[in-house]
Amino acid sequence: MADEEVVNGTEEDLPEKLQKKIAKYDSGAADLERVTDYAEETEITTQDMANAISAIGDRRNKEALEKQAREKELMKVSIKKEDVDLIVQEMEISRTLAERTLREYHGNVVNALIELTN
Amino acid sequence: MPSSNPLPPKENALFKRILKCYEQKQYKNGLKFAKQILSNPKYTEHGETLAMKGLTLNCLGRKEEAYEHVRRGLRNDLRSHVCWHVYGLLQRSDKKYDEAIKCYRNALKWEKDNIQILRDLSLLQIQMRDLEGYKDTRYQLLMLRPTQRASWIGYAMSFHLLEDYKNALNILETFLDQQQKGSNFDYEHSELLLYQNLVIQESGDLDEALHHLETNQNQIVDKLTFKDNLGQLHLKLKQFDRSSKYFKELVRRNPENTDCYKKLIQAMQITEPKDIVNFYLYYAKKYPRASPPKRLPLNYAEGDQFKTLVDAYMRKALSKGVPPLFVDLSSLYNDKSKVEIIEALLLQYVEALKKVGKYSESEVNNGPKEPASALLWVYFYLAQHYDYLNDSNKALNYIDDAIEHTPTLIELFVTKGRIYKHAGDPQKAYRWLEEAQALDTADRYINSKCAKYMLRADLVKEAEETCAKFTREGVSAMENLNEMQCMWFQTECALAFQRLGKYGEALKKCHEVDRHFSEIIEDQFDFHTYCMRKMTLRSYVGLLRLEDVLRGHPFYFKAARCAIEVYLHLFDEPLKDESAEQDILTENLAPSELKKLRNKQRKAKKKAEQESAQQREAQVKRDQHHKSRQQGDVEADAPQLDELIPDKLARVEDPLEQAIKFLYPLQRLSQNSIETHLMAFEVYYRKKKGLLMVQSLKRALKVDSKHPKLHSCLIRFNRFVAENKSTWDPSVQQVVAKESQPFFNGKDAKTLNKEFLTDHATSLRATLEGARMMYHLDEKCQSQALNLVTNIDNKYQDVNNEICTEILRSLKRGDFGSCDGETEEYVQRCQERFPFSAAYRPPCAADGPISGGGSNHASGNEENCNNSN
Known part of the structure; x- marks a missing residue:
């Protein structure tokens, strides 16, 4: 749905001179407006669409599983709350980023801080 | 549903x-x-x-x-x-x-x-x-x-x-x-294939990309991109013969494209400067009307060959009257021997043209005389030439000769203004630009230049009035320039306000520039659908990548730097509460004086009221204008942002946090600029964040370990660590100790400073930093430190107006304690050395911020300056 960008109706109430001036300043606005025009998508049809689609679906599921496993591995690392607090306080970064960095360095706060000062 | x-x-x-x-x-x-x-x-x-x-x-x-x-x-x-x-x-x-x-x-x-x-x-x-x-x-x-x-x-x-x-x-x-x-001519399909090829190239499989292009040859209609891609791919795969075949075709297609020549040279594996010159000479003969093969060999030629080539090149341009000839050649000025050759040739032209109307006296008898304008263009070039070499006297002499020759040429007055600007006198500079502007009031370029010079001379109001000659009627120029995202103007305004000590106004301008960048990022929204529909995928990916690094643009850097400097200043010296200030004043006054003061205040109040009434009226007008626009305008949906009020901006409670907002994009996108990290250090030094200081220092060292400003940061950090270490968390201590080891090698601040001063004894810029730290570390060294920076005559190799002005600022700021006598002597010495610079002249022109900064009235200082000149 292309929304915003208006011009209809109201212009005829403007005095002609003013209208001309606006036209002078806003030439190009019409072209810009076309950017937001609504257009119907053209359809394409083919025979082995279904096969291709299901192959893509399978691949996606597999990748999602792998990613989950990686995240799980990272979540296994135990970290101390006060270490996270220290990092957030000293480096002025978000908690999520602080936790993530700390986990990546296996909970070693010194190494995590060194990495963050790079 | x-x-x-x-x-x-x-x-x-x-x-x-x-x-x-x-x-x-x-x-x-x-x-x-x-x-x-x-x-x-x-x-x-x-x-x-x-x-x-x-x-x-x-x-x-x-x-x-x-x-x-x-x-x-x-x-x-x-x-x-x-x-x-x-x-x-x-x-x-x-x-x-x-x-x-x-x-x-x-x-x-x-x-x-x-x-x-x-x-x-x-x-x-x-x-x-x-x-x-x-x-x-x-x-x-x-x-x-x-x-x-x-x-x-x-x-x-x-x-x-x-x-x-x-x-x-x-x-x-x-x-x-x-x-x-x-069908055979399907542009969208062709674009899709080129997009696919882009993805293959980015995946790193160049052989496959080449293969893909060749198999789809017939369906790709954008032949220029097609050939360029093929040429580059062959080049990367070291298949030089085929690569040069494509680039030769591209040169033939457009002999004005410098890039194609450069790639062709790569493909032909020409590396010797001599051969490169011959390569260009061949193409100059082949395409006699093309300019790159004439200009580019000048970059590579040397000695006599350079002389012959540049002689011919300049003569042609001077006879024809090509105003930007100096700009065109200025990139050659890195090479001193080339500068000498050019200078000798030009001096020869002047003599010969005056005597016989030719470029050389030995050519008296062959051919017709050169046009009378040739001498003018030679003068014009020489003025710019000497200006570039910081010889203001000669530059002014030549530009005056030129003006005498042809008093109606606009470029001459612009150059005269520029010479004064470079010599350090923005007041005189802008007046010559005004002169130029008056010669052609319909020229917007000149108009803008003039406004910029006015801003450099801190004349904001005048600059706005100058710009108003070209902005939309019915709106104030300031507002229209904001609407048009005219960033150079706004940034220069911000800098002028900063110099005038109107910190709120300066911040307002910086925030406006920042908002332009946000707006540009928002503007991409419509293109997400449009580009997909039109299949212009390569440009679309290019757009996305551009928007990702948008705030890496120099315009943003300039505005952000100004904002950060102002916020740091506001942290160091917060604005005083206006009413509190007055109480202090009135307490110490005699009754009669108090009465006078009250009268004065009443008058001021009345004036302020009148002004605000006028402003309100203007506001109503603007609103009306806005409404009438909204009805017929496309952008009815622009979101309402908080109004930027200068006084509020200058009185923020957390200037450092505000500075950090401008700093973040720089840290992310302008990492290669050392200034980013130096500013980061200044912010975190004031916040007393040890680790973040380490971070900025490490990054700064990576960019330029020799930068003089970095030295004072290191010294201050060294002292900061020594004084605060004991209060830190043990792990922070450990990190700081480990990471700052390479900075100091275990030496203390005084030793480091002494070493730095001996190592950089010939550089005034570095000595300034060392001397400042000398006083900072031990106030007893005041006279020694002052001696180092105010004796500019001997031993330093880099004395120029800019550094000397910086030293003056540093002296006035109190970096060396109180030293009025020494400052005065120093100013006199500078005045002799830089007679054109306004920085060392007494009262108005050289003055720093006016008192009571942050007030809204754009008057005072500027009027004084006008009157006295």
């Missing part, structure tokens, strides 16, 4: 027409149909209709009504995906993207497979660069609509942006396999 209140067939048909009207931007008709439904007593509170009415009103610029209708609609039908979707669209048009995403998610809860909502969601995700989310949404869209081209391309692109080339290519291939071979 799981609406809680379904419409009967007749109304339902009307509702569908509202949707249609909305899509086709026939908003008035849409409102008519909505009215028809709502006027039916049974459906006056119909949620979805109310929501759609609100959305349509929003498009007509009636924002408040829009929100009211949409919210009412949503309250009446909380389980309708239409209402949630509409609410999301409304939020989106106000740039509240996070809110909009929440609304879309709610809408999808009620209708999880709605294509339109998914599409809108995907647009927001790509806008916010939530690439993982974007990929998921594009996946759902592909599953729901595998028959649409955009579904496939969008999904492939989501992988491409995540740099998962394998999957991206897989999907593109699958999709292209499904497509029938179209």
Whole structure:
């Protein structure tokens, strides 16, 4: 749905001179407006669409599983709350980023801080 | 539709027409149909209709009504995906993207497979660069609509942006396999193939990319890109013969493209400067009208050959009258021997032209005389030449000769102004620009230049009036320039205000520039759909990548630097509370004086009231203008931002946090500039954040370990650590100790400073920093430190106006304690050495910030300057 960008109706109430001036300043606005025009998508049809689609679906599921496993591995690392607090306080970064960095360095706060000062 | 209140067939048909009207931007008709439904007593509170009415009103610029209708609609039908979707669209048009995403998610809860909502969601995700989310949404869209081209391309692109080339290519291939071979001249298909090729190239498989281009040769219609890509790929694969074949064709296609020549030289494996010159000479003969083969060999030629070539090049331009000849050649000035050759030639031209009207006296008898204007252009060039070499005297002599020759040439006055600017006198500089401007008031370039010079002379009001000659009627120039995102003007304004000590005004300008960048980033929104539809995918990816680093632009850097400096200053010396200031004043006054003061205050108040009344009037006018524009204008949906009020900006409670907001984009996007890290250090030094100081120092060292300013940071950090170490968390101590080891090698601040001063004894710039730290570390060394920086005559090799002005500023700021006598002597010495510079002249021109900074009246200082000159 292309929304915003208006011009209809109201212009005829403007005095002609003013209208001309606006036209002078806003030439190009019409072209810009076309950017937001609504257009119907053209359809394409083919025979082995279904096969291709299901192959893509399978691949996606597999990748999602792998990613989950990686995240799980990272979540296994135990970290101390006060270490996270220290990092957030000293480096002025978000908690999520602080936790993530700390986990990546296996909970070693010194190494995590060194990495963050790079 | 799981609406809680379904419409009967007749109304339902009307509702569908509202949707249609909305899509086709026939908003008035849409409102008519909505009215028809709502006027039916049974459906006056119909949620979805109310929501759609609100959305349509929003498009007509009636924002408040829009929100009211949409919210009412949503309250009446909380389980309708239409209402949630509409609410999301409304939020989106106000740039509240996070809110909009929440609304879309709610809408999808009620209708999880709605294509339109998914599409809108995907647009927001790509806008916010939530690439993982974007990929998921594009996946759902592909599953729901595998028959649409955009579904496939969008999904492939989501992988491409995540740099998962394998999957991206897989999907593109699958999709292209499904497509029938179209007609022979299908531009969109051609673009798609070139996009596919781009992805292959980025995946690093150059052989495959080459193969792909060659097999699809007949379907690619953009032959220029095609050949350029082939040439580059062959080049990268070291297949030089084939590569040069393509670049030769490209040179023939456009002999004016410098890039093609350079690539051809690479492909032909020419490396010796001599051979490169011959290469260009060959092409100069082959394409006699092309300019690159004439100009480029000058970069490589040396000695006599250079002399012959540059002689011919300059003569041609001087006879023809090419004003930017100096600009064209100035890149050669890195080579001293070339500068000497050029200078000798020009001096010879002057003599010969004066005597015999030729470029050389030995050519008296052959051919006609040169045009009279040739001498003028030689003078003009020489003026710029000596200006570049910092010889203001000679430069001024030549420009005066030129003006005497032809008093009506605008460029001459611009150059005269520029010479004064470089010599350090912005007042005189702007006056010559004004002269130039008066010669052609219809020339906008000159007009802008003149305004810029006025700003350099801190004349903000005059600059605005000058610009007003070209800005839109009926609006103040300042406002129109803001609307037009005229950033150079705003940045120069900010710098002028900073110099004048009007910190609030300066910050206002910096924030305006920052908002332009936000706006440019928002402007990309419409292109997410448009580019997919038009299949201009390569440009689209280019756009996305540009927007990602947008604040890396030098314009942003300049404005951000100004803002950070101002915020640091406001932290060091916060503005005093106005009323408190007055109390102190009145306490110490005799009754009669108090009466005078009260009278004065009353008058000032009256004046201020009059002014604010005028401003109010102007505001009303502006509003009217705005309204009249809104009716006929496209951008009715611009969100209302908080007004920037200078006084408020200058009195923020947390200047350092505000500075950090400007600093972040620089740290991310301008890492290669040492100034970024030096500013970061200044901010964190004041915040006393040891680790973040380490971070900025490490980064700064990586960029330029020899930078003089870095030295003072290191010394201050060394002292900071020594004084504060004991209070830190043990792990912080450990990190700081380990990471700062390479900075100091275990030495203390004084030793380090001494070493630095001995190492850089010939550089005044470095000595300034060392001397400042000498005093900082031990105030007893004052006279020694002062001696180092104020004796500018001996031993230093880099004495120039800029550094000497900086030293003066440093002296006045109190970096060396109180030293009025020494400062005065120093100023006198500088005055002798830099007679043109205004910085060392007494009263007005050289003055720093006026007192009572942050006031709103643009008067005082500037008027003084005008009168006294």
